[in-house]
Amino acid sequence: MNGARVLSALAALCVLLLPASAVAAPAELRLINLVQQTDTVEVKLCREADDACRTVALVADAAGDTLSLQAGLYRFEVRVHGHVTSSFRYGLGDGESYGLALYGVYMPPMHQNWLTRVKTVLGGSDRRQVNGYQLGHRMVTMQPGNPSGPAILRIANMAPGSVQVSGHFKSGQQSVALAAVLYADVGDRVRINQRDGRLWLRLSGSPLALVTLQLHLPQGSNTIAYLVSADPDHASIVIDQRSPLQATSK
């Protein structure tokens, strides 16, 4: 019977592959604070399975320490100066590396009416927005690649006021283009074979660089360059980099 042969082959394949699925490792999460008009942000994260919580304080325009967390579903609560600005949930997978960027413009609540107080008491969030740039969050995978393979580079546009940001990575005579990225979005993965070079970011349509940064991209590393502000005087880039050999960021 052909069917029986196919089933036997499938079963044999699965038995051979079983050892590959045995080991579980904690998830790694790095929180990145790109929220404008506030110095610090506090994030409380609780694992839903056992309600184990921890709170992390993040300084502005920087990536926090890498958190090692058990896989599962987590509840996140973002607070600025004691006010809950947003709450959301994400799942974290075994052995995965993630970056969670918090972005947008914070506006202190000018007046709390009874409804917002009730919402806060009930665990709701007091969502406010400034010119449409309300606080948001974006999770990305940051799994490093093969230690002997090319580096991965992406750009993320978290600069309120910008429409599209594009760029290129220049190393010696070679230049690799990084396609335009809309606000609150993350660009495609680009493979880079050069170890050192300079990242140039510019607003789409402008011939001038908004900001540049010297980058070191170890083999197999996974890097995201977050553009924080489109203001030429304050434009800066926050880097989150995970390397297969060392799990620290710049």
Next chain:
Amino acid sequence: MNSSTSDAGKLGAVRVWALAAGGMVGGGIYVALGIVISVAAQWAWLSFVIAGVVAVISAFSYARLSVKYGKSGGAFEFLEKMDRDGLAGSLSWLLILGYILTISVYAYAFGHYVAFAFHGGGMMIRGLALLIGLGLVGLNLAGLGKMTSVEVVIVSGNLLILVVLAVWGMWHWAPEELLAGIEPLPAWSAVIGAAAIFISYEGFQLLTYEYDKVRNAEKIFLPVLVSAAIFVVLVYVAVTLGATMLAGALTMVEQKQVALSVAATRAAGLPGLVVMTVAAGFATAAAINSTLYSTGKLAARVAQAGELPQWFDHQNRFDVPDRPMILVGVIATALAIIGSLSSLVEASSLVFLGTFTVVNLICWKQMETARWVPMAGVVLGTLVAIVLVLRLMLVAPVPLAMLLVLAFLIFIGRPALLKRASTEAPDHGDTK
């Protein structure tokens, strides 16, 4: 009925089943998985079940109508037999539009999967899409388009590889990966997911164009088509769960263009990547080829009935309808090069949801037994189509507007266009 007169060389039940199941799995799943996870999160598998129910019912309706009329040709023939020539013409135009979008999705998938294996960038992806689109047009023009035995081998191999990936992933059983890196969504988002990826199930209806090549079709067509559709629903659910458990949900979303290659690489490293690239390359190429071949034949048939300009009814020295094939191939390839994945997939899903709902309606009107089955297809298909229109209004208003304008032109402007093109339908025996 004269099926016994020339049964030699006809397709038997096993080959028809393989072509139906393989035709569905041929290209859609390679690009649909990341999209459905981004829309339905942990309920992606349920999206495939919901879309699958509509597909199974539609397979039932297609098969019953094919058996009733005993003729190849699908929805166009069904409507012609019902004396609804105008509607048949409009629907066939809409179907041709759907096939163009489908071919573009498959060419897009081919370019991405093959380029991913070679670390290629945008230029290589476009070059590969161009190569496969125009290459298969050339192959068809040379009369080498329909090689059923080759197709059966390709689709069977593809099915086997996907089943292995699915079993492998589910063996690893890690339900937390279904939400890894993404936000959980409510169960009703599965309906939105179902709407977005309906294209994954369109393949079975290409077999209705081959009905007269099926041995003992009156007996086997219905059970074969329906069982193949049910099997594919199970495969899609298993692949969704298995591949996501291997790679994690966010990885599938971030790399949706090559989601299955990423899952296979996670599972088995380089050998996994090679096997999945070969499977994806051959499966998408076979899907482009069979869709192109069927579209060319459909366009020529519709032109013969006077529902397309006579210009389309032209055959080259290999008896291939060359003009429609070139036109369809070139437009589809161009769309694959310039289009975005989600808008191509969702626009073609809408076209096929519309077509299948019409076929279910025809079946409901024409059949005397088990009429509740096609009616359930009409209700469910309409519901899913409405959800998809609402979603496209929010996330892709421009492609939706273009599609609606084209549909409007097809249903309203087509008669005037045909008149202007001075098309004169030849007086076929069955013209009403």
